[in-house]
Amino acid sequence: MAEPKNVAILGATGAVGTQMLECLAERDFPVGDLHLLASPRSVGKVVEWQGRKVEVELAAPEAFEGVDIVLGAAGDDVAKELLPEAVRRGATVVDNSHAFRLDADVPLVVPEINPEDVAWNHGLIANPNCATIIGLVPTWPLHKLGHVTRMVVSTYQAASGAGVPGMTELEEQLGALGRGEEIGVPKAFADQLANNLIPQIGSEKFAGYTSEEMKMQNEGRKIMHLPELRVNCTCVRVPVLRSHSESITLEFAEPVELDAAREALACAPGVKLVDDLAAEKACDRFPMPLYTSDQDLVWVGRVRRDISNPDEARGITFWCCGDQIRKGAATNAVQIAELLL
Structure with missing residues (x-):
C-alpha cells in the first residue's frame, strides 16, 4: 500500500472538483488529510466522502500548509494566484486550468502517452485540455x-x-x-x-x-x-x-x-x-x-x-x-x- 498523502482540491465544489473527489474514492487513492477548497460562498458546506465529513475551506495560501498533493479545478486567474503558493509550501500540484499548460518548465501529461514527463516536474504538472x-x-x-x-x-x-x-x-x-x-x-x-x-x-x-x-x-x-x-x-x-x-x-x-x-x-x-x-x-x-x-x-x-x-x-x-x-x-x-x- 502506498503511504497516505494529504490531498487538497482547489475548486472542490465545481463539476470537475466534485468528479475528482469521486475518482479518488473509485481508484482507492491513499488519501490522508483531505482539504476541499472553494470560494467564500461555499465555505462551511459539509461534504461526505468515504465515511468522513469534510467541511469546505476558503481557498487561500495558508490552506495548503501540510498538503502533499493539490488537484486544481479552478479557473486560470485563481490557479495563477494560488497554485504557486501551494508549491512554495511543499505541495506537488496537478492543475486542470490552462494557466500553466504551455509553460516550458511545466510537464503536460496524459498518462497513457507521456507518463515519464512527470519525473521532471518542479512542483507543477498540467492537465491538458479535455478535447x-x-x-x-x-x-x-x-x-x-x-x-x-x-x-x-x-x-x-x-x-x-x-x-x-x-x-x-x-x-x-x-x-x-x-x-x-x-x-x-x-x-x-x-x-x-x-x-x-x-x-x-x-x-x-x-x-x-x-x-x-x-x-x-x-x-x-x-x-x-x-x-x-x-x-x-x-x-x-x-x-x-x-x-x-x-x-x-x-x-x-x-x-x-x-x-x-x-x-x-x-x-x-x-x-x-x-x-x-x-x-x-x-x-x-x-x-x-x-x-x-x-x-x-x-x-x-x-x-x-x-x-x-x-x-x-x-x-x-x-x-x-x-x-x-x-x-x-x-x-x-x-x-x-x-x-x-
Whole structure:
C-alpha cells in the first residue's frame, strides 16, 4: 500500500472538483488529510466522502500548509494566484486550468502517452485540455505505427465543457422548449444551445482559429514531443449534456495497415474499440456520447482509410467519444497524481 498523502482540491465544489473527489474514492487513492477548497460562498458546506465529513475551506495560501498533493479545478486567474503558493509550501500540484499548460518548465501529461514527463516536474504538472486528451489517447497508438505528421480534427463538444452553468443552461432550455415556453437570454453560451450548434469555442486566437482550436496543436505538440505536428481543428458546441465527440483524420510519414491500426486501438490503454457497422445494436456499431458518459475510456470507431489522401496507405480517419468531466479532466488528473505515488 502506498503511504497516505494529504490531498487538497482547489475548486472542490465545481463539476470537475466534485468528479475528482469521486475518482479518488473509485481508484482507492491513499488519501490522508483531505482539504476541499472553494470560494467564500461555499465555505462551511459539509461534504461526505468515504465515511468522513469534510467541511469546505476558503481557498487561500495558508490552506495548503501540510498538503502533499493539490488537484486544481479552478479557473486560470485563481490557479495563477494560488497554485504557486501551494508549491512554495511543499505541495506537488496537478492543475486542470490552462494557466500553466504551455509553460516550458511545466510537464503536460496524459498518462497513457507521456507518463515519464512527470519525473521532471518542479512542483507543477498540467492537465491538458479535455478535447486534447480525448483526441490524443487514440491518436498515440496509431502514431507509434506510422508517425503522425498532420491531424484534421472536428470536435463536437458537450455542454459539460462549460461546467455546471453550461449543463444547467442546456437542461433549462430543453425543458422550456418541451413546455412550449420562451427560452431566456443565454448566459453560458453565445446563443441558444438547445436544438442548435455553436461553431465557436473560445476567442479568436490565430488566423481565424479560436483558443480552443489551437490547443489541439499546441498541447498535442508538447504531449507527444512532436514540435512540427500540423493540426487543423474546428471546435463546435453541441446540445449534448456530457461527453465530447471528435472526428479525426491522421496523416502519417509511413504507411499504416488498416488491420494493424484496429489491432493497435483494440490493445491500447484507455481505449475501447467499438467499430462494427453490422452490429445489431447501434451502441455496438460506433461510439456515441450517450454511452460514453460517466466512464473513463475513450471509445473509438468508424476506423477507415482517408480516401482523399493521394497515398491512402498514409491516411486514417476515425471517430471517438469520451467523457469530458472524467477522462477529459478529473480522471486524467487523478491518474497523474497516481504517478506521483
